[in-house]
Amino acid sequence: MRPHHLSITAFGAFAEPQEIDFDRLAEEGLFLIHGRTGAGKTTLLDAIVFALFGVTSNQAPDKFVSHHVDIGTQPTVELEFSIGTNRYRVTRSPGYQARARKQGTFTSKSSTAALIKIDQGKEVPVASGVREVSHEIGELIGLSADQFTQVMLLPQGRFEQVLKSKSDDRQTLLERLFDTSLYAAAQQWLFDSASEARVKANETTVELDRLVADAADRCSTLTEAAPTLQLVSRQENEDPSKWMDLMVDLVASEAKSANAATKAAEAASKQASEVLSKAEALAQLWHRRNQTRKRLEELEGQAPEIDRLRGDLEKVDAALALKPLVSGAAGADHALATATTDLGSHMDALRKATSLVAAVDPTFPASAPTFEGITRLDDDLVDVIRQRSKNARDRVNTLKSMATNLATVQARCSELQSAVERDKKLANQNRETVEKLEAAIAAIAAEIETHRSNLGDPESIRGTRDATAERLKAAKQAKDLASMAEVKREEHQNLVDDHQNARDTAQELRSRYLDGIAAELAASLIDGESCPVCGSNEHPMAATPADDAVTRAEAEAADKKAQAADKQRSAAAGELSALEVSLAAATASAGAGSTVESLTAELADLDLALSAATKAAEAVKTLSATHEEQTQQLSEARERLVSAQSALAGANAELATVQAQATELEQDVAKLSADGLGPDDLDGTESCLDQLDVAFQNAQSSTAKFDQAKKAADSERQSLKTAIASSRFRDIEEVTVVLDSYTAGGEDRDDWLRRITSHDDELRSSKKWLNSDEATALPEDEPMVTDAKDAAEAASTMLTTAIKYSTMIDLGLEDLTETRDTHRDLMDHSGEITARAAMLSRVADRVGGKTKPRISLQRWVLRSYLEEICEFANSRLTKMTSGRYCLEVRTTESKGNAQAGLDLNVFDAHTGQSRDVATLSGGETFQASLSLALGVADTVSAHHGGIRLEALFVDEGFGSLDQDSLQLAMDELDALREGGRMVGLISHVPALRERIGFGVEVTATPHGSTARIGEVAPI
Structure with a gap:
């Protein structure tokens, strides 16, 4: 694994973005990361660890964000590295506080991470998210963060950890x-197995004792329940297995006897039950015969009533068969009467409707039928009425259509006359609007020209004004910085003097301490023991302490005081240098010879000029917008004027056409109304014709219904007459009497039939059974079953007692046998269990x-x-x-x-x-x-x-080495870079700066540290 490039922003001591090119540093092989204490050298290594693993060697996550940046600045670390031939870039950002939308509030941003692979210049996403990236990098590198800091990055404060740790701490490291979790798990497994084996051995002993006690309890229980069973208690030294075998044999013998007694009781109980069943069956038959004889007498007494009911049923069935024909004839007669009444009513309505039409329409023929004396419509009369009605309705419809068309044309004339007047008025209004807009646009154009002639360039004035404001700000800053620099120079000089005094004191005390070290070592020597320096057991010339000797603590305290003074001096020098740089920059920005007062006056004049130019520009802008708007309105008004004039011409042309159509329609209506039926009579005539049509249809329908009802009534009467002639009845009146009587009684002929059938069936079955062999063989006296019942109950009681005793003995034998067998099996394995527990305990203690x-x-x-x-x-x-x-x-x-x-x-x-x-x-x-x-x-x-680790970083001071030891250490570190390994040292030891000529210089400033790659200058 080799790092190539590191980028950090707002991380730790670094506020501004910093770039570290490790490929440039690798060209030297061995390089130095140097700078003053606290400048941020270690932060560079922390950034590498954070980029890879999301942690650092010595800081909590909330300390990652630089305190030199404003709240809301996102901290970021980006590391580009390679593993073999594959190159990757990982980017991480720790959690930080960001400004929220609400004024003065903040919100927490979570940590983020992303890993990409750079393949031939293309970036391929690999993982995103803090956990996913950490897992992926762990898989790629093959090391955890702890392993990485021991293998590739040796952090400050942990350099001597392996050497100086106590034994237990060294184990933890x-x-x-x-x-070694596998071996720890093996140890724990052995401990657990040994513990489980010991517990199992103890449980085995306890279980054996419990089984013997259980067997004794069961024997005692059986002896109390079965006095004839003689069981003995186990003696103190008696073998429990043999004793349990003896008890099982005794109980088994008793169980055999009890089972034999139970079988004998079962046979006796079964025999008694059979005798009882036969006696009870004979008694039941005897009682059945007596009840059947009584029921037969009752049925024979009901015979007259059943015969009467049978005759009534036959008569009602015959009448019910004729009932549908009787009901059909009556219904047909009623329908005929109704049809006759409806026909007469509808014929009257037809006569009245004909008279009404003749009264309102003079053209209706005088020869139209009057229907006097006519009771129904025939086909000829129907044709006459239809033709006369059709002629009258056609004439009415024609006149009505003409009247409707005339009204529509007249209404359109009125609409067109109104439209002509409206279009004239609109054209005049648009003409006036055009004239007004033309005058207003000319006035605005003149005003715009007036403002433009007096307008300056606001942007040019504003640029001059802003530049002057910046110069004024720089002049004020230069004035303040000059005062601060004067104070800081005096403070710096005082700190220089303090540091020189502290340094002189420290050097004097260290010289006196070194002179007294020999005496301090001599004081700890013991005769006969070896010297820790030379190894000799004899000490002939041991040194003695001087009167003005200085202790090591005093020398170290003086060194710390000198270092603190040097730190304060360096800090003050840095602050003074920063102030002087800022002062020079502010003076140059203000301009040579410029004062705060002159720049203030110049800025005021420019503000007045800018205000006037701005107001004039705003006025021109407003007037230009108004000119553009009214020009658009003028164009629209002209278009509306042309449209209105075109609409007026079209309306006049259409009005002339419609007026000609109205005149023609008025002449046609006058011709059609010459015979007396005018447009005002149309509604009444049409209403009368509608009434005539309804009356005609109703009369026609009533005639058809009357004919149908008369035919149906004649048919029903003939069918009923034929059916009565072939029945048991003389006439319809006799049938009606039977049906009315049956209906008034509220009885059901099905109930009659069920009563008759039930009586006949029961009478027949009773006589049959009483004459059977089963009934005739029965004795006349009632059989007795008491003696047989008592004998069966006694046998059942004896059987229950025998079963309970046998079951108790069997269960006792089963439990005792199971206990004996369990004890025997456990005894067979107890020795093996105890031996295994002892063996596992010895192995677990050793491991x-x-x-x-x-x-x-x-x-x-x-x-x-x-x-x-x-x-x-x-x-x-x-x-x-x-x-x-x-x-x-x-x-x-x-x-x-x-x-x-x-x-x-x-x-x-x-x-x-x-x-x-x-x-x-x-x-x-x-x-x-x-x-x-x-x-x-x-x-x-x-x-x-x-794993090939192609880089090593050592964060240690090397300050405890003398020149020779340092030379040997450097030679060894030089050897590490053989084969292309890059080695970086973090130190502020002057001798290293003399040996290593290239590296990274970390410089602390009030606004955050900076890192620069370049030549290392010797101190």
Whole structure:
């Protein structure tokens, strides 16, 4: 994985957009990221981690947004990187506060992320969303954020973490770098399995005891319920299995006897039940015979009434057969009477309608029929009436149509006369409007010309005015900055003096402290023990402390004070420089020789000129709009005038045509009305003709109905007469009497039939059964069943008692047998269960590190990783220490119950002994930490699919190394860039700036830091 280009905006210490071209830095191989403390060097590495993983090494997400930008500015980090031959660009933005639409309020914006692949210049989206992008990058790189910061980016404050951590902390660190969850899960599985096995062994013992107790309880219960069953209690040392076998045999014998007794009771009960059933059946037949004899006597007494009912049924059935013919004849007579009445009424209406038509229409023929003495219409009379009515109606319709057309033409004449007058008036109005608009347009054009002759250029005046305003603003700013710069110069000079004094004091105290270090080391020497510096057990010339010796704490405090003074001096110098730059810029913007007063007066004159020019321009604009609007109105008015004149000519022409049509229609109407039927008589004549048509149709329909009703009545009378002649009745009156009597009684002949049939059937069946062999064989006295019933009940009681006892013994035997079998099976497996629990407990304690050598399985795997790390680290540490030191994993057990396996020692070739890494000096600790950190990177890379990491960033000061050690460390870092690896160092150590000639300079300003790529100037 290699970074190529980093872009950051409003992130951390950087407010303005910053661009870091890693490809340019890679040309040098080894480069330096330098700048003052707090300038933002580490922020560049944080930006890389944030772009890839959405986190940083040492900041919470709410600290990402730069405090140098206004609220609402979106922070953004964009990193372009490659993995193998594939190139990607990831863009992230942390959550931030944005301004809402409502004045003075804010809204929270969520984090965003996007990942694209750059394929031959084309951008192909890969993922979007914070989680999706983080997952995709994790799959591409193959490392987590923790692993990345140990392999590719060594952050500030964690450089010596692997070396100086305690054993448990080192385990936590290694667990983050190497996935040993499988071994931890195996440990836990063994712990859980051992615990489950121990619980199962205990449960087995408890269950065996419970089964023996259950068997004893069941034996006691059976003995109480069956006194004849002799069961014995188990003795204290008696084998429970043998005792349970004996009890099962005794109960089984008793169960066999009880089952035999139950079978005998079943046979006796069955025999008694059969005897009882036969006695009860004989008694039931005897009672049936007595009841049937009584019912036969009742049926024979009902015979006269049934015979009478049978005769009435035959007479009613005969009358009901003739009822439809009687009803049909009566209905036909009634219909004939109704048709006769309707025909007479409609003939009267026809006579009246004919008279009305003759009265209103003089042309109606005088020979029209009067219908006097005529009771029905024949075909000839129908034809005469139809022809006379048609002639009269045709004449009325013709005259009515002519009258309607005449009224329509006359109405159109009136409309056209009104339209002619309206069009004349509209034409005159449009002519007046045209004349007025022509006069108004000429006046506006003259006024516009007057304003244009006096108008200046507002835009030119406004440009001059705005430029003057900016110069005035710059002049005021220059005046304020001049005062501030004077104060800042005095403040800066005071801070320079303070820094020089603090620096002199610090150098004096450090010199005195170094002179006294030998005495401080000598004070800790013990006779017979080796010196931590030379390794000798003898100390013949131990140094003594001087009277004016200075402690390390005093020297460090003086250094911190000098550093603080230098920081204040540097900050003041930066602020003064910024003020002077701003002052020069403001003075140049204001213009040479310009003052606040002269520019203020010039701006006031320009404001007056601009106001006058603006008002004149607005007046011209308004008048031009009015001129354009009225010109448009004039055009429209002229069009309306032409249209009105054209409409007037058309109306006059159409009026002449319509007036000629009206005259012609009036003459036609006068000719048709000459015989006395005029237009005023049309409505009355038409009404009378409508009445004549209705009356004629009604009379015609009544005649047809009368003929049909008379024919139907004659047919019905003949059918009824024929049916009565062939029946049992003499005439229709006799039939009517029978039907009326039957209807008045409210009875149903079906009920009569059911009564007769039921009586005959029951009488016949009763006689048949009483004469059967079954009835004649019965005794005359009632049979007795009491003795048989008592015997059956006694046998049933004995059977129930036997079944209950047998069932109790069987259930007891079943439970006792099941308990004995369960106990036997559990005893067969109890030894195996106990042995397995013991074996699993021993293995779990060994794997969990609870027994010697107290190294858990997971810790043992991590130890192998640590040993591999030490191998990689020693290949560099031996070079940097000229072969003196190498790291090794301690093999001895830890004190007490502490876990072993992850403690580190350093082997000193000068003394031939191993000692704790804590005894290394400051420079030696740095060398060991650097070697170990690089060893971690090599090991993680090797165990993650051989990931090729083509960049390494080290964020550490290198300040604890002397010149020789620094040279060795730099040689080792130089070796890392072999094969194309890019190595970046973050440091402010002067010696590094002398060795590394190219890098990134990070500069802090009051408005945020800046980053610049270029040559590194030595201090």
